[in-house]
Amino acid sequence: MExxxxxxAPFEGDEVETLLGFLDYQRATLEWKCSGLDQxxxxxxxxxxxxxxxxxxxxxxxxxxxxxxxxxxxxxRVEPWASVDWEHDRDWELxxxxxDTPDELFALWHAAVSRSRxxxxxxxxxxxxxxxxxxxxxxxxxxxxxxxxVHLIEEYARHNxxxxxxxxxxxxxxxx
Numbered sequence: 767m768e769x770x771x772x773x774x775a776p777f778e779g780d781e782v783e784t785l786l787g788f789l790d791y792q793r794a795t796l797e798w799k800c801s802g803l804d805q806x807x808x809x810x811x812x813x814x815x816x817x818x819x820x821x822x823x824x825x826x827x828x829x830x831x832x833x834x835x836x837x838x839x840x841x842x843r844v845e846p847w848a849s850v851d852w853e854h855d856r857d858w859e860l861x862x863x864x865x866d867t868p869d870e871l872f873a874l875w876h877a878a879v880s881r882s883r884x885x886x887x888x889x890x891x892x893x894x895x896x897x898x899x900x901x902x903x904x905x906x907x908x909x910x911x912x913x914x915x916v917h918l919i920e921e922y923a924r925h926n927x928x929x930x931x932x933x934x935x936x937x938x939x940x941x942x
Contacts, residue, residue, distance in 0.1 A: 792922030840900025
């Protein structure tokens, strides 16, 4: 993916179109920052951080699945997340990505995004942005689809900043 291939959010869209537009823009930014690299580059670290571009791809696949495939419908985790011992390694998705090929990482992330798009579409059809997640906080509070979408945008935007830095360190590629 090239920088100019990223979809822009609509300038005059309604709330749903705007939220989904910005989410797709952030997704495309991560894909752009991670594209065209081999396994070694996707596993490269910098400074004192163990964060990698491959780890970011796998982490965002987890975030997509956790919120849209698990929290929103109240379902159990899907694989590969279901069999992870999260108590033993709270950063499993970040740590294990170094052992995955670029094809495996992109396939995992693309599948999670596809499941998310389907889940969001279903929730929008069922009740719109005010649809509440079936899984709740310990105090019984349930977040709305609106909250989940904004959280996904925030999560991508934060990690895309990391991706900018990592990609520049790997091969000098810069850009918005």
